[in-house]
Amino acid sequence: MAKKSFPLSRVYGLLEPGPVVLVTTAQKGRANIMTMSWHTMMEFEPPLVGCVISDRNHSFGVLKATKECVINIPTVELAAQVVGCGNTSGRKVDKFKAFGLTPAAASRVKAPLIDECYASLECKVVDAKLVAKYCFFILEVLKAWIDTSRKDPRTIHHLGRGAFMVAGRTIKLPSRKK
Numbered sequence: 783m784a785k786k787s788f789p790l791s792r793v794y795g796l797l798e799p800g801p802v803v804l805v806t807t808a809q810k811g812r813a814n815i816m817t818m819s820w821h822t823m824m825e826f827e828p829p830l831v832g833c834v835i836s837d838r839n840h841s842f843g844v845l846k847a848t849k850e851c852v853i854n855i856p857t858v859e860l861a862a863q864v865v866g867c868g869n870t871s872g873r874k875v876d877k878f879k880a881f882g883l884t885p886a887a888a889s890r891v892k893a894p895l896i897d898e899c900y901a902s903l904e905c906k907v908v909d910a911k912l913v914a915k916y917c918f919f920i921l922e923v924l925k926a927w928i929d930t931s932r933k934d935p936r937t938i939h940h941l942g943r944g945a946f947m948v949a950g951r952t953i954k955l956p957s958r959k960k
């Protein structure tokens with residue numbers, strides 16, 4: 783067998799599924815941004831998204847209290863800001879100012895969209911049963927926005943330890959599944 787033993791602490795980088803996203807929250811008129819890669823789709827429509835937001839993060843308390851957020855999907859052009867938002871805390875830093883990102887009003891939630899991201903999903907927490915044990919929030923997407931002028935949005939996917947895979951070419955195969 784060509785395979786070798788692999789550290790359990792690095793397994794997450796093998797399974798990393800969707801794009802790295804920027805989660806915005808807001809409380810008492812203060813908006814914040816957090817980088818997140820541990821999320822998963824759970825239902826088609828209404829779309830449900832499960833995500834792990836650590837209780838060490840400022841965003842955790844705000845999301846738990848306000849029960850709403852926006853999942854913003856950045857492309858590779860924003861990679862430096864993505865890492866920046868994932869290495870600073872909203873407890874100390876106004877990340878919109880620090881990383882030159884622009885808040886835009888959402889329609890269904892108080893947390894802002896990030897103008898520079900090519901898609902934004904307004905969400906509310908619909909199930910917090912697993913929050914105490916796993917910091918796992920289940921979100922319902924209430925409203926979705928996309929910049930249709932972006933023909934080739936190249937999202938970034940976290941492989942761990944500062945490594946990111948940039949989305950590449952699309953292939954199409956016959957499939958009966960959605």
Ligand SMILES: Cc1cc2nc3c(=O)[nH]c(=O)nc-3n(C[C@H](O)[C@H](O)[C@H](O)COP(=O)(O)O)c2cc1C
Nearest residue numbers: 816817818819820835836839840841868870871872
């Ligand atoms: C690429 C990347 C992915 C991350 N994914 C997650 C994640 O899925 N869940 C999480 O709790 N923290 C994640 N983090 C860490 C948070 O973004 C980080 O702790 C951030 O400083 C929290 O900000 P806040 O204190 O303003 O909420 C990630 C960081 C990076 C750089």
